Amino acid sequence: MTSPGVVADVGCKVGITGGGTDITGDFTLDSATELAALIEGGALPLELDLISDRLVGPTLGAEAIDASIEAGIIGLILTGLFIIVVYRLVGAMATMALASYALLAYAMLLALDSTLTLPGLAGFVLAIGMAIDANVLVFERAREEYAEYPSAGLRRALMVGFNKAWSAIIDSNVTTLLAAALLFLLGSGPIKGFGVTLSIGVIASMISALIIARVLSELAVSNKAVEQRPAVSGLGNIGKVRQWLDSKDFDIMGKRRMWLGISGAALVLAVTGIVTQGLNLGVEFSGGRQLDYSVSKEVSIDDARAAVSDAGFEAVVQEADTADFTIRTGEITDDEEQQIEDALREIGGEVTKEDDQTIGASLGQELRDKALIAFGIALAVQLLYLAFRFKWTFGVAAVVAMAHDVVIVVGVFAWLQKPIDGIFLAAAMTIIGLSVNDTVVVFDRIRERWHGSKPEDAFNAMANRASIETMPRTVNTGLGTMFILAALAVLGGDSLRDFAIALLIGLIVGTYSSVFTATPLLTYLQDKWPMSRVKKERVVREPDDSGAVI
Structure with a gap:
């Protein structure tokens, strides 16, 4: 048989x-x-x-793929314009470097003969966000340096900005690369594809931000005309957002219990949605039914998808060689199958059902187990790295914030009854990357301020100041990434809309959690397990030094 x-x-x-x-x-x-x-x-x-x-044809379809490429280009253009408006001349140089990132990533993808999938697209979106973030970090640091020492010149301020931002850029990229490598080694299917393209994107973004953008920016500010008019450079002042924050002098950590209470309430609401509404698992996870239809009229794949969607079904609709359309959906009754057939009849005339079969879950139990194991080990390695680079309390706070972000997004999808499928899986992986990247930047500034501080300086005050100082970077990076996601949501079609919506929610929640969840939690951990004020340095002893104290 x-x-x-x-x-x-x-x-x-x-x-x-x-x-x-x-x-x-x-x-x-x-x-x-x-x-x-x-x-x-x-x-x-x-x-x-x-x-x-x-x-069978591709899941996204030719028109959807073209729409996603168009959305990506428009999003990059809008992001570039935003960076130019905020950072002017150096922003224009960063935009040119961002364009080089796209070429580098595409060239590396071709060199490895990799196939671009939806999880791969998610990896590139995350890497673009990190490339934007690296440039914003440098420019904000350079603005601070020029405001403090204007007589030293713009070029020196920019060089100091690159040097001071270096540790945050390296830490955020290394944590992401570690996760990407583990997802590739331990995952399979879409998990492995995400790991490959994310690694390519991170490497390309670092080359773009730390080499190409640096060379172009330093050449631009070295011009005498620019030195005489520092406002043109984009580094002449610390920016209106930072000026407003400094003038208000918000005491964020003074209300840390309230912020953690809000995060806790959001988690309870999310878990309530998951428990009461349940997760609307897609056909990749739950299996279902596969139907092949032929129609008498010529119908585009996008019109067929729209017809099935309008009939109230969440399904994967593809072209096939043995029929006009192959439709994969969850478990449905014969009456519901008839509704799909009627929907196709309205746009395609006479409908013939060529095949009808029950299918298993394409992601399957084994793939789900591998994905969970890969995620768990990736998070554990990130925690260990942050414990090594900072302190274990920093790692715990960052991982808790990551879990907080993902659970809330899952809860929102449960309440809205949106599908939890391969598209959502790609978005969840990207949300984890965005969350840890944002948190590491804030933690890096806290560590910098704490090391060498005076005994009378309180950790909470340092954390509060670091949160305010990094907030312009958080806002500008979030807005820059949001342009790309908004373009995907509006222009990417039905296939990418849920993906973009999940990422937009994750970006907003992740931006909030870095300052209002991870940092307050860190202050409580600091109270119980304090971090030393002294930065650990490796002591290099001279060959003739006996070590004796005289």
């Missing part, structure tokens, strides 16, 4: 008689036949028959 099989995305399927097992992948007819022969010649005493040969 041969198993009914599950259709592969592209290619052929091999069935094992007597075992009810399918092997799916990117096979041609020849390669599938060769695979069957190889398995037959091995240790399995089973006869193999080719039971299915089907070709």
Whole structure:
């Protein structure tokens, strides 16, 4: 008895008689036949028959892919314009470097012969955010330096800005690379793809921000005309947001109990939604039903998707060679199947159902387990790295903030009954990266202020000051990334809208949690397990130094 099989995305399927097992992948007819022969010649005493040969189109569809590319380009242009408006001349140089990032990342993708998937797109969105963040960090530091020592000149201020921002940039990128490497090594399927493209994006963004942007910016501010008119450079003042924050002198940490209370209430609300509403698991996680239809009129894939969606069904709609459309949806009744058929009949005329079969979860239990293990180990390694670079209390606060962000986004999707599928999985991975990146920047400034501080200086006051000093960077980086996500939400079509919405929610929650969740939590941990004021330095002893105290 041969198993009914599950259709592969592209290619052929091999069935094992007597075992009810399918092997799916990117096979041609020849390669599938060769695979069957190889398995037959091995240790399995089973006869193999080719039971299915089907070709289906991409999940997103050509028009959706074109729309996502268009949205990405528009988002990058808007982000570039925003950076130029805020940082003027050096912002223009950073925008040119950002364009080089896109070329570098694409070239590296081609060199590795990688396939760009939706999780891969998520990895690039995260890397773009990190590239923007690196430039914003440097420029904000340079503004502070020039405001303090204007007579030293713009070029020196910019160089000091790069030097002071270096540790925050390295820490945020290293934590992301560690997570990406572990996701690649331990994950599979979309998890592995996310790890590959995220690694490529992070490396390209670091080259863009730390080499190309630095060279262009230093050349730009070295001009005598720019030195005489520092306002043109974008580094001539600390900015209106920072001026307003300094004038108000907010005591954020003085209300730390209230901020943590708000975060706790948000978590309770999110968990309530998950428990009472349940998670609307997509077909990748839960399995369901696959339907193949042919129609008498010419209908585009996007019109078919819209018709199925308007009928009230969340489904993956693709083109196929054995029928006009293949529709994968969750478990549905025959009456609900008839509703899908009626929806297609309204736009496509006569409808013929070519195939109807039950399918298993494509992400499956094994993939889900691997994903959870990969996430868990990635978070543990990030905690260890932050404990090594800062203190274990910093790592705990950062990881708790990450979990806080993801749970809230999952809760929002539960309340809205939006699907938890492969698209959401890609968004969740990106939210984790954005959250830790933002938190590390704030923590880096806290550490810098605390080391070498006087005994009368309170940690809470240092943390409060660091939060205010990094807030312009947080606002500008968030807005820069938001342009790209908003463009994907508006122009990316139905396939990418939920992805962009999840990231927008995660970006807002992550920006909040870095200052109002992670930092207040850190202050409570500091009260119980204080961090030393003295920065640990490696002492290099001279060869003739006996170590004796005279």
